[in-house]
Amino acid sequence: MAEQTGTLRRTPLSRDRIFRAAVALADEAGIESLSMRNLAQALGVVPMALYKHVANKDELLAGMIDEVVGEIDPPVPGLDWKPALRQRILSARQVLLRHPWAALAVESRTTATPAILAYLDSVIGALRAGGLSVDLTHHVMHALGSRALGFSQELFDDSRRAGRSGPVESEPPTAPPPEFAARFPHVAEIATAAAHDEASVVGAGCDDQFEFEFALDLLLDGIERRHQQGWTSHHPPR
The missing domain is CATH 1.10.357.10 (Tetracycline Repressor, domain 2)
Incomplete structure (x- = not known):
């Protein structure tokens, strides 16, 4: 577990990575259980690190929606x-x-x-x-x-x-x-x-x-x- 957390911390944080992790958490436990704190924990960072990429929970949700919509098959x-x-x-x-x-x-x-x-x-x-x-x-x-x-x-x-x-x-x-x-x-x-x-x-x-x-x-x-x-x-x- 410590080795996995260390790997997560060495992986640069980005908006796309944050949105993918948030979608995975919502899929697993429901959107109502998603918080910046448990998202940060899943990514192996402190909560404040998320705010360098995502301004607030509303922006996080918008990014999650766009992540999901991006899975729709193209024409x-x-x-x-x-x-x-x-x-x-x-x-x-x-x-x-x-x-x-x-x-x-x-x-x-x-x-x-x-x-x-x-x-x-x-x-x-x-x-x-x-x-x-x-x-x-x-x-x-x-x-x-x-x-x-x-x-x-x-x-x-x-x-x-x-x-x-x-x-x-x-x-x-x-x-x-x-x-x-x-x-x-x-x-x-x-x-x-x-x-x-x-x-x-x-x-x-x-x-x-x-x-x-x-x-x-x-x-x-x-x-x-x-x-x-x-x-x-x-x-x-x-």
């Missing part, structure tokens, strides 16, 4: 806009599933980081290169929302949004209490309607990977149809 040359967009979004989703804290970290920010802006710029560029108008592309980005970055709010399970790391243990869905079913019959009907893979991201509840791709494909099919119809926000087809 595949030659693909049409629809499969290209699907591939990138599903790649973004896989990255965020590897880093369960990252989606909530992205949502919590009031300004986008440079890596997020670059990613969104490339998504918009793919749509524009596919012939979609500026008008349609504007509304497409609103429709996609956070799904463009690979995540969306789960209707029946919020464990991912809580930033938990690792597989989620959950009990199989059970019938809601009679008073709930009586008051909200349609919600009760669908809440336990589908049996999904127990190895899904949210355990034995809704398979959010399946639901995510289902919604994404609905959106992409609708976008393609609007594009073929020459849709504009000023004169939408009836």
